[in-house]
Amino acid sequence: MNTTHRFAIAGGVAVLAALMSYLFGPSLPEHLVTHWDAAGEPSGSMPKGQALWLFPGLMALLIGLFAVLPRIDPLGENIAAFRRYYDWFVVIFTTFLFFVHAGILAFNLGYEFPFTHVLLAGLALLLYYTGIVLTKAKRNWFVGIRTPWTLSSDEVWDQVHKLGGRMFKLTAALALVGLLFGDLAIYFLLVPLLLTAVVTIAYSYYLYKNLEQDADTKLT
Incomplete structure (x- = not known):
């Protein structure tokens, strides 16, 4: 598996996030809960149109940015030395954003769960791979x-x-x-x-x- 394949996986995750927004959008309220406090209680919302496409758009933007960075870095040859780990970070980071997006959609569809704890668990896994x-x-x-x-x-x-x-x-x-x-x-x-x-x-x-x-x- 090379860089193209790994970025294709990340791109597929972003497309899946967009597909979820398209499929579940009609069933969601006009404002979606998108913020929670430390106790896991909803503390903020966003208009549906913005909330549905925020994460798919962010994922696409970040994938594009991560694809460009090794090309413009004056020390780009050094990134090539750990490119496999770099690419998998892009995949894992994109997957993390996907699960945040899916969690927001699920919560607003009426599924109750401790969103803050789910988010922290996901962040822990992301931080471990960052290490x-x-x-x-x-x-x-x-x-x-x-x-x-x-x-x-x-x-x-x-x-x-x-x-x-x-x-x-x-x-x-x-x-x-x-x-x-x-x-x-x-x-x-x-x-x-x-x-x-x-x-x-x-x-x-x-x-x-x-x-x-x-x-x-x-x-x-």
């Missing part, structure tokens, strides 16, 4: 933990992404554990994500400065 991609990613301008210091050094990039991949996988596991804690579940996702961002940014700066010091020491 896998990070451990495989090579330095580029669009995919990964991009700080001034990771983009300036292959060594810093590799070390930070090794740590970041582990932290994303841990965040995914904590998000699943959080499902056992009701209204607090969202914090089992948000707090580790924030911590991951802070730690990886700080770690990239620390590593880069250490490399600079080592280089200066060798010169002297």
